[in-house]
Amino acid sequence: MSTFLRSLAGESTESAPIWLMRQAGRYLPEYRALRQRFGFWEMVQTPDLAAEATLQPVRRFGVDAAILFQDIMSPLPAMGVEVAFDPGPVIARPLRDAAAVERIVVPDADELAPSAMEALRLVAAESLVPVIGFAGAPLTLAAYLVEGKGSKEFAAFRGLARSSPAVLERLLDKLTDDTIAYLRGQVPAGAAALQLFDTWAGLFDEPTYRRLGLPRVKRIARALEPSSIPLIYMAVGGGHLLDAMADVPCAGISVDWRTPLGSVRRSLPGKTLQGNLDPAALLGTREGLLAEAHAVLEAGLGGPHVFNLGHGVMQQTDPDQVAALVDAVHSFDRRRPVPALAGAIP
């Protein structure tokens, strides 16, 4: 079994597997070449283009996992929500009342983003490394559906949580059903692991997150348990939510760059930790990059660790820096005796 899947199965592997959030994207010249001919949403919805974008970073860098080139908005059209990109997601008719929420469809799994499933099948047939499927978490999808677009403050969304909590809870429940169906559908299509992205969970204080977000994330994780496919959960800016996340029955937690991996391991016993190099480290000198990467590798000792960034690759990144990072992570021996940390190595 690959180091990636062994690590997610709870093994403190001899070297850390590595993949990078947003590893398929604009920083790659071969991706930009595709984008000169096709729009982003067109690529997402065209299986062979999505499969090609998925495989580009695997071929170039030898990362240990592919992540399906899709968007967390991919299943929305099948749920009856019109979405466009300009360049971020724009919801033509934001959902702000009970009637709008009732119009959300919970279709059968095979109707939820069939082009994503087809892309996944194409990648799984060709990829030599495990393929990660993913979905947006209900709170994060709801943030876009209510606000209508990305926002610094998400005033409409956070307001609705106060002015019409029952409407929002109903929306979150329907999105949870949809997300379960969407993720379950990715298993027979070829996903070897799944990641649930909760991009906006960090907007909320812990009590609100425990009321609105956490129960749905737990329900999704429980619904996937019978599949035996490992689930990784990621809440950006969620350092203050770690104690709550400890309750999610998932294999891995992806940690953003502001939370030290060592302290996280104490808060999340039994979880594989994923992360958490600052994506900006890739923009600096080679020497600085490798020093920061080593610090993350050392902080990740003492249990299973999947190396990743603490957020997505920035488009300004030089691909050669990524190549150097992948090599450095692969050549770091997690079982060598490290005097200062020896006691922490199992």
Added chain:
Amino acid sequence: MSTFLRSLAGESTESAPIWLMRQAGRYLPEYRALRQRFGFWEMVQTPDLAAEATLQPVRRFGVDAAILFQDIMSPLPAMGVEVAFDPGPVIARPLRDAAAVERIVVPDADELAPSAMEALRLVAAESLVPVIGFAGAPLTLAAYLVEGKGSKEFAAFRGLARSSPAVLERLLDKLTDDTIAYLRGQVPAGAAALQLFDTWAGLFDEPTYRRLGLPRVKRIARALEPSSIPLIYMAVGGGHLLDAMADVPCAGISVDWRTPLGSVRRSLPGKTLQGNLDPAALLGTREGLLAEAHAVLEAGLGGPHVFNLGHGVMQQTDPDQVAALVDAVHSFDRRRPVPALAGAIP
């Protein structure tokens, strides 16, 4: 002395003083009436307009402090940096190398934003409540100066911190000198308290913050100590930086809505806590608003507390909600015996 200044002097006052970040702004019809005739930057630079905007919320709500209507960009023109608003700040020529940094001027205090000083004098002469002056912290000013505008990722800025750390450190040192002069200048002009806004400090992990941000914040706080004017420091999204902030020799720390006030008091012994109602609470029902406000008031017991939001007032806010909040905070008796919390009241 006002409850606001007594609280900042370390007294656990009988009621919590209240003011709100961005209390002068677009949610007020009288402010929007001004903005129909004048641009934002024009208002900032015109002393009688800035004074009028400053006083509007004081008259309407009876808050316990006025905060000068200015922008953290106010002192930039005198420092040789051209700035415009569209609608956020835009720096015509972003600073990304040593030569650009050397062009930053550190003028005498009386040359730094003279119109802000004049506005402060006008407000101080008329206001019945203490007036808060403010500045942006060096790390936050540098984020805008390097990036050129607000950004979700601040890639250029975070990249420069890695690729040319000496250039950034030099910029931060010059901005620290400027900020000290600017804040010192506000004392004779009439400021009764000062707030240092570190809007983007939360982008950094703690080691990076300790290297780039904290030493400058401490230097500013030490430089202001002889004035005996209390300083409040605010790092948005800085829950992971609280241990570092404990070292800043300032009177108060303003806390964002995601960090529970009770736990903060343990991390910041000797500091007056300011905050931290979620601004979105003002968008909900009256009953929900008052419940959330009471929870913040109770969490703030056990030491000096200046009630505020955890971030700025959102423009969608109904002013009547703010009026109800101010009344609720003023009528909450912090010295009444509260059985469950009695042990925590000094």
